[in-house]
Amino acid sequence: MLTATRLVGRIKFDDASLKKDLKVLSELPSLKEQYDEFGSGTWINHSLWNRTGEWTDTRYSDYNHPAIRTQVGTATSYLSGIIEQYFDLEHLRMARVRNLVNGLVIPHTDFLELSEDKDRYVRILIPLETCIDSYHTEERFGVFRMRKGDIWILESTLPHSALNLTSDNRRILSLDFQYADIPNPHYSSIFSDPSICDETIAPALVSRTRLEPEDLQDYLELLSTRFNDKDDAEQILVELSKVHLRFDSAVSDIYKNLTTVARLTRRQELVEHCERMRTFYIGSRVMNERFPLRKGLF
Numbered sequence: 001m002l003t004a005t006r007l008v009g010r011i012k013f014d015d016a017s018l019k020k021d022l023k024v025l026s027e028l029p030s031l032k033e034q035y036d037e038f039g040s041g042t043w044i045n046h047s048l049w050n051r052t053g054e055w056t057d058t059r060y061s062d063y064n065h066p067a068i069r070t071q072v073g074t075a076t077s078y079l080s081g082i083i084e085q086y087f088d089l090e091h092l093r094m095a096r097v098r099n100l101v102n103g104l105v106i107p108h109t110d111f112l113e114l115s116e117d118k119d120r121y122v123r124i125l126i127p128l129e130t131c132i133d134s135y136h137t138e139e140r141f142g143v144f145r146m147r148k149g150d151i152w153i154l155e156s157t158l159p160h161s162a163l164n165l166t167s168d169n170r171r172i173l174s175l176d177f178q179y180a181d182i183p184n185p186h187y188s189s190i191f192s193d194p195s196i197c198d199e200t201i202a203p204a205l206v207s208r209t210r211l212e213p214e215d216l217q218d219y220l221e222l223l224s225t226r227f228n229d230k231d232d233a234e235q236i237l238v239e240l241s242k243v244h245l246r247f248d249s250a251v252s253d254i255y256k257n258l259t260t261v262a263r264l265t266r267r268q269e270l271v272e273h274c275e276r277m278r279t280f281y282i283g284s285r286v287m288n289e290r291f292p293l294r295k296g297l298f
């Protein structure tokens with residue numbers, strides 16, 4: 001499916017019903033995150049619909065039957081009702097609510113470990129609860145805020161990232177669809193009720209300014225003085241991601257800058273570590289490959 005990051009519609013939620021479901025999610029115990037190495041800070045993920053119907057199953061994989069509602073999907077009946085009412089259940093493979101608090105979704109590219117035929121996946125993100133200082137960024141689209149009820153297509157085969165600079169909840173309903181059986185499908189196939197589809201809504205883009213090369217260089221040199229061992233790489237990545245929010249640059253530049261910081265230390269093992277990070281997150285990955293990061297540094 002040919003997609004590009006774009007705002008494709010908006011859902012008007014019933015706030016009282018939505019709050020009830022969000023409370024159910026808040027009261028669930030935290031699970032060990034399957035994709036733990038993709039978050040820094042607090043990143044909580046609850047499966048509403050998935051391959052097995054088990055809420056503890058947070059793994060994404062290719063399969064060829066409609067997603068099954070989990071125990072959590074049943075307990076959050078308003079959200080499951082929205083999914084059933086508006087979206088193409090036959091091609092839905094996963095529905096998750098993801099909460100990012102005071103944290104960073106490490107800049108990454110999705111589906112690197114899945115099949116070659118990446119254009120058959122489409123991911124929709126719908127914020128349920130936003131906070132004033134949370135952002136998304138995508139390699140070509142730039143930095144933007146997702147507003148409550150927005151229906152975003154995120155081109156997740158390009159490098160992308162998210163940050164919440166506050167300790168308030170930022171919860172998003174993430175829906176994954178897979179169209180293996182339809183040649184060249186249009187993304188509008190995801191809607192079973194197209195009344196919520198509206199491409200005229202203006203996205204909340206964040207305007208950024210130019211960062212002069214010498215200012216960037218000064219900052220990278222400063223960061224290099226804090227880069228003492230491999231465990232420091234994650235914190236430096238967080239700092240570089242914050243800079244990216246305010247100054248014009250591509251998501252992949254975060255890794256370019258990280259490697260420059262490592263080079264400035266003149267320590268080969270740090271350079272190699274940062275190059276491995278870049279490869280794992282936005283270069284190439286095989287199924288079940290992991291990348292251990294030190295946690296909770298945001």
Ligand SMILES: [Fe+2]
Nearest residue numbers: 108109110156
């Ligand atoms: Fe992603």
